[in-house]
Amino acid sequence: MNNEVIxxxxxxxxxxxxxxxxxxxxxRWSIDTAASQLVMYTDQETDYWQRTHYGFQNDNGHFLxxxxxxxxxxxxxxxxxxxxxxDQAGLMIRFSEDVWLKTSMEYIPGGRSKLGAVVTNxxxxxxxxxxxxxxxxxxxxxxxxxxxxxVYVDFSSDGSTWNQIRIAHLEIPDEESIMAGVYxxxxxxxxxxxxxxxLTIEELSGDPxxxxx
Numbered sequence: 001m002n003n004e005v006i007x008x009x010x011x012x013x014x015x016x017x018x019x020x021x022x023x024x025x026x027x028r029w030s031i032d033t034a035a036s037q038l039v040m041y042t043d044q045e046t047d048y049w050q051r052t053h054y055g056f057q058n059d060n061g062h063f064l065x066x067x068x069x070x071x072x073x074x075x076x077x078x079x080x081x082x083x084x085x086x087d088q089a090g091l092m093i094r095f096s097e098d099v100w101l102k103t104s105m106e107y108i109p110g111g112r113s114k115l116g117a118v119v120t121n122x123x124x125x126x127x128x129x130x131x132x133x134x135x136x137x138x139x140x141x142x143x144x145x146x147x148x149x150x151v152y153v154d155f156s157s158d159g160s161t162w163n164q165i166r167i168a169h170l171e172i173p174d175e176e177s178i179m180a181g182v183y184x185x186x187x188x189x190x191x192x193x194x195x196x197x198x199l200t201i202e203e204l205s206g207d208p209x210x211x212x213x
Contacts, residue, residue: 003073003202007066010198012036016064020181020199023063023094037079037195038064038182042087044190048102048183049118050125058187059097064199065181071204073145074180077159077197080138082107084189089196091142092183093151095172098123102183103144103153103165105137113137117153117166128166144180147204148172 009017011031029040040062047058080089090104103117106129115137116129141156149172154162172178180201184194 003204006068006070006072006201006203008198008200009038010036011038011196017066019066020064021066023065023179024060026062026184029062032195035195037197038199040184040194042184042186042190042192042194045187046185046190047086047187048092048100048120048185049187050098050120050123052125061092061102061183061185063092063094063179063181063183065092065094065179066201067177067179068201069175069177071147072180072201073143073204074199074201075141075143075159076182076199077141078104078139078182079195079197080105080107081193082134082138083192084186085109086187087185087189087192088187089184089192089194090140090182091144092179092181093144093146093170094179095170095176099171101144101151101153101168101170103142103155104183105132105134105140107134115140115155115165117168119151119166119168119170121169121171130165145204146178146180148174 088104092102094100112131113134114129145152153166
């Protein structure tokens with residue numbers, strides 16, 4: 001499998017790479033060049049979610065992204081300081097308001113938090129989760145691999161050994177560009193501090209069955 005780098009943002013310059021754009025830019029964010037990290041603080045009541053059984057909708061989370069029509073593998077490392085229930089930060093890919101996927105740990109105060117993925121097709125979201133020890137998951141690596149309409153989601157504690165969260169289908173039209181990048185939300189609060197070490201997106205080519213080799 002031959003990988004070509006689509007984007008590698010190490011957050012070690014004063015400005016972002018020129019293909020990166022904000023969707024719902026947070027009021028407070030910066031690049032910590034000394035630590036080589038993107039730092040953001042979430043605005044109040046921000047989230048990505050569509051309908052499902054109780055009809056709730058929100059589409060205003062902070063999302064820093066680039067666009068590509070290629071098959072790719074995207075990775076980042078997240079350092080989170082959650083404050084309120086469902087605070088979250090991780091990776092997201094998005095075609096439209098009705099078609100997207102996000103992966104993160106969602107914080108549950110006083111209990112076990114939930115590591116998982118939200119998949120949205122046709123304007124309806126689902127949420128697959130697994131319980132995790134919150135303290136052990138405040139610093140995690142996340143990875144999304146896109147092969148056509150198929151998406152593979154993984155996490156890692158060390159960036160080397162990866163564990164599968166989800167394999168999903170997204171209703172992305174053939175040869176259309178999608179948005180891909182890092183995101184953070186505070187559905188019930190605000191001022192979650194999040195640091196991202198890097199954002200790397202590599203093109204995937206070759207046999208799709210080799211995606212995990």
